Amino acid sequence: MTPSDAPDNRRSDGSESRRSDSADSRGSDPADSRWSDLDRPPLNAAALRRALLRPGGLWTSLKVVASTGSTNTDLARRADALEEGAILVAEEQSAGRGRLDRQWTAPPRSGLFFSVLLKPAEVPVERWGWLPLLAGVATAAAVARAAGVDTALKWPNDLLVTVGGEERKAGGILAERAGRDGIVIGLGINVTLRAGELPVPAAGSLALAGAASTDRDTLLRAVLRSLEGWYTDWRAAGGDPAACRLQETYAAGCATLGRRVRAELPGDRTISGEAVAIDGDGRLVLATADGVQEPVGAGDIVHLRPA
Template sequence: MLSGDHLDVDVLRRELLRPGGLWQAVDVVDRTGSTNADLADRARRGAASGSVLVTDFQDAGRGRQGRTWVAPRGTGIALSVLLRPDGVDPARWSWLPLLAGLAVVEGVRRAADVPAELKWPNDVLVAERKLCGILAERVETPTGPACVVGLGLNVWLSADELPVPSATSLALLAAERGPGERPPSRNLLIATILAAFDLIYSRWEVLDDDSLFAASYLKRCATIGRQVKVLLPDDVEVEGQAEAVDHDGRLVVRTATGLRTFSAGDVVHLR
């Protein structure tokens, strides 16, 4: 592990909790299985929209398709947020992981000065290397449906600690810039990412026009214009050129047989 830094709940609360803001509660736990699972349990017990849960170590982190991973203590950011979109058509909720991706990209660009981009639907890349993954899960609660959005951001991982060789961390990216370069603290990264999420989500919640968010997403999306392979259930693979992200957040791919639209699936960028 490269040299890490300390998560400080007082700093995070001071930076994130403000009157009229999205974030209503911030908790940091030393260790857990999954922040998404824990926050889903809290949602069922009545936790408020805008609850944030951060951990220094999770041993059952989950990604798409049920994948799991474990990162050494103190090397990354593992956090989840609870959202109860007010009066928003549930059909629009598919945008939530994409909005989170936008927030991560903007936050990382501002705080760490790295050229982060999006890979549809839920990864953040730097120079084609995965820096962050995002998972959104709908939760049924006694007061109505909610959504838990989790993210895992590689901050202090060394090369041999990365989950896959094609990943990277902010510490490795900083080292590439020169001796003595370091990433920002995890407290600053969390505060900057969630401040961006607050701004993006608050606009999305009141504006009934997702074309605005599709345009913002396209500006940061490395998938558009690329030859891609979309991996679907039952070992189905579709190849073509990614042409757009539509107003519903779906990927539009031009294949040999015409345009196809995907609401979910793993995407491989082909070189």
């Protein structure tokens, strides 16, 4: 049985059995014991459910699994059978993916690796492209508040922290269409990774950025509550990013704006220029040396150092 096929463990009255909570949060292998790594205890699935699942709220189910390939893949596979607001969290991912199909790996319990299922039927599909940016705003605000670290966003969906005076990527967001009417938003945040565990030199973690708290239960609750608030306002505004202040808030927290950047686009095309704005479609607008303002909707952005 794959993690995505496992039973939800919620009874019809919304409660969960004590046995399922234990299996969710700790697994059955002795190596997954709560005491196998005192610096990295497992998430408390029962407490997370009590804190996040409530009548009338966005979040409708929450499952924590010890390990899986990709929470996005698992949740997308069952999108049509699940209610909006399903949450799948993994203590470890063996095939996590970032943008451009880049691999995302980290030691077990060293971060937050989770996906949520959204079904914004009342919002025009052409505005769904704002959802990964919305998730970035919600995550950056929650992490700054709960962990006590300065955060910024690199367009479109990287979470940046400062380690040793340098910008480092500590998190990423991946949005994918799922089923008939859904979209899965996957988030990965490096929480307690040590310097020797970083996958690439440009990576960072909340711990390395001097976080006041690295309690993953607290962080996950904060991110999901922030995401619920922003999503509710965005949906109520019909997805209009200006009406719900998403566009201006993203721009205010975007480290890419005002910088010289190189956009590496599909088809081996590149554009260099100053990032001057986020337009109404969530695209990054570059002012090139030719005096042209060109919007970029997809691609890899490289922050260039000042000359």
